[in-house]
Amino acid sequence: MGERHYIEVKNLVKNYDTGKVKVCAVDHVSFYAEQGEFIGIMGASGSGKTTILNILSAIDTMSDGEVFYDGVSISGMQEAELSDFRRKNLGFVFQDYNLLDTLTMEENIMLPMALNNRERKEIDDRIKEISERLQIGDIMEKFPYEVSGGQKQRVACARALVNNPKLILADEPTGALDSKSSAMLLHTLQVMNEELGATILMVTHDVFSACYCGRILFLSDGKICAELKRENRDKREYLNRILDMQSQIGDEHTMEREGCVC
């Protein structure tokens, strides 16, 4: 019997069948994540990053394989069970923030807790705590259109974190931000991971963002082609390793396409 991991993905396959053309977006991908890890998934556009994220988010179905959260498989769950699972176990941070425009920042953070039928006092206390931690207390009464992209993304982080989910899924979270806001957001994710113990899986193609992750999975044509751990490397060294790895994968990919055999 193998070792049990906090999150485990086994032989994940996702096929898209569009009539005559059959596309394999994810091709027998397996990996795991331990509690409190900050994992990055990198790859070129169309490599299958977002598809994996969507399957892990339980908003898309897999063609084959299994996904376990703390030993519980989501593969056979029905629609209602999946939404229940999502509500209780997952948090999301997206590139375009995905905040509800009719709710204030505070209400956006409050909503996932209300959906879980938490007590009023618990909700209020938790919002207070999290807003202080992520330094967004001064914008809580504002609506999304009244604040900057960086502030919106920090609020999205707070919303993702508020229910203490098993996993926070971040899809290109810095994609719409300027460099200063990106750095602030990545710092926020780091705080969430290191100080608040959140397990984070981040999809990105930005090298600077990726160097905040403890481990990076490189994806190419729907397969994991490499894995890189930060270990004791400093930031610069880690960044260079990521760039090397990307370049290596890019060359192999190009050669493969051109029909070369290594």
Next chain:
Amino acid sequence: MLNRLALRNAGRLWKDYLNYFLTLCIITALMFSFHSLLFSKDIHEMIHYGDNGELSTAGTMLVTFMAVSTAIVISVTGWLIHYMMRFILEKRSREFAIYLLAGMQKKQMAGLCVKENLFLGAAALGTGIFLGGGLRRALFFLFYKSIGKSYKPVGQNVKSNLSAVLLTAFLFVVCFGMALLRNSKIFTRMEIIGLLQMDRQNERVEETRNQLWRRLFILAVGNVLFLYFLIFTGRISKGTAAVEMIAMAFTFYAFWLGLSAFGAAYIKGRGRLIYRRVNLFLMRQFSFKIRNTCFVLGTLSLLFLFALTGSSFAFMLSDYQNKQLETEYPFDVIMISDDAEENFSEEEKLIEETTDVQTLLKYTVYQNRTSEMGDYLYRNLSLFSDRDSDPIMTEGKRDIAYYDYDVYMGITDYNSLREMLGLEKVVLRGDQYLIHMPNRVYQEIRNKGDRPENSLHTGLTFAGIRTEGFAQNGHNGTDYLLIVPDWKLAGMKKYFSLMAVMAKGDVPEGLSERLYGLAGKTRGYDELADFIKIGSEELFLMPASIQVKSREVWELKFLMSTLSFPLFYIGLVFLCVSFTVLSVQQISDSHKYKFRYRILYQLGVGKRQIEKLLAKQMALYYLCPVFLAAVVSAALVVYVGLQFVAHTGIRTAGGMYFAASCGGFLGVYLLYFGLTYIQCRREVV
């Protein structure tokens, strides 16, 4: 090229705004079928005197009411088309920006838009007239039924149909023309950058001046309560009614702003309900939506109010037609003469020649120079103490309403008349009298402390009150008839001569005119009617010395139908227009804001829950304008209904008209709600 593009765009509009297109078709079908009434050969004959083209009273009313209702319908339809054009322009702003980028001139774009609307309008007109063909038959059947005639669908002529089609098409062009004219400026003001950004701009949540809006809301609710107070405590007068009407218009707009402000304040104040599941989302959505569409909601509430009250009034008239006319005109023929020795020999001969007579009775009513019962009713009926009336006018009403002296009838004649009507005979002892009066009069006096028997000094014992229909609008007394033993008549003076007839089958058409002819009079110009008093029923009845039931009932039914049908017509159009606006807004929002539901889905709200949420959200948005309109119109309709019941004596609960109206309303509501929900669900889930 542009023509083909316009045609293709019109085809897309048809699909994207199906509810709008359907409403245009429904309105066209209604317009066409109602106009067909005016052009029908049969109805043309019914509403004209002979061949000289002069309109009868009923004809004048029909033409007037149809003209008024058509004007109202055109205005509202024009408003709908204008609203929808602007709405669609906003939704298609990016498309228009691309046309401009591709080098199209603003003039060409305006032309394109006109053509698209013409194609859409032509399709709706064609479909509507096709549907109207079927609706026309149904409408004619109902109209004929309401006036007590049978409808024979054969013999429709092409000419009358063509006239109705042309009139409908003309009015349709007027509606589109008005709307296009009003929107023409938009094209000249269009800028590419503005158009490109227009559809990306989400409506913003305005939370300024919330305190002011909350105060206005309190005033608005206070005004509705004040209306109830005025109406149900009988304090309404012409002055207060005028002030209330103005205040009510303000109420319908302030209500929505205030409700939204209260909703926002509740959420901000962390009300208990927002902590439960999707309530927070639902309440914010609702409060946001009503704030941003408060003007439209106010207008829709007003349209709903008119639709509900109008159709309720139409139900009242229809109910009167069906029930009360039988009571008011129980005899097939009844005639009265102020010549106490009149024996109606010529009339009797004519009736016997033309009609299969079942029973014919000539009789006399008496007076004994007292007016105690008339005075009693004059003292006690609310009509004569109407606070709105001029005191001099009120004083004069006594002479107009009642004969100078109380009217008496012997028990033998009374029982003979009862027998003619199939009523049980009444037994009266030699020392007793009874009062026969219409139900409406009885209902008004029955709980009064001042009893009629206490006012009467007949020397006989009171034996009760009878309320069956007995032709008491001037013939068998007016509002009352005192029935006494035959011996008591010996000391009285003959007052009027009467003749009542019951026929075995239908009386021939034209009998009424022939009877008037015998008396040397023309029906409708009856100077004999001057001496006839019709009492407190002044809503519908006209004094007439000769009453042929079939003629009188037909004419009254026709008059009422000329009023009730346009009311139904306007009500239906208002409903369709209002629901179209609501439904188009909902469908468009569900497309524009579907990302909100996607976020909820990601947050763990299941598809079924999203469907329920959508249904709740739509029900709230659909019900709110209806709710406000229903609360206000309920007060108006129930009040008018009670007055109507009191003044006509019809045996219906005052609230029934409102209930019937709401029932019809619910059918249209469910149709639009169902269609909209299906389309929204397809967008969102």
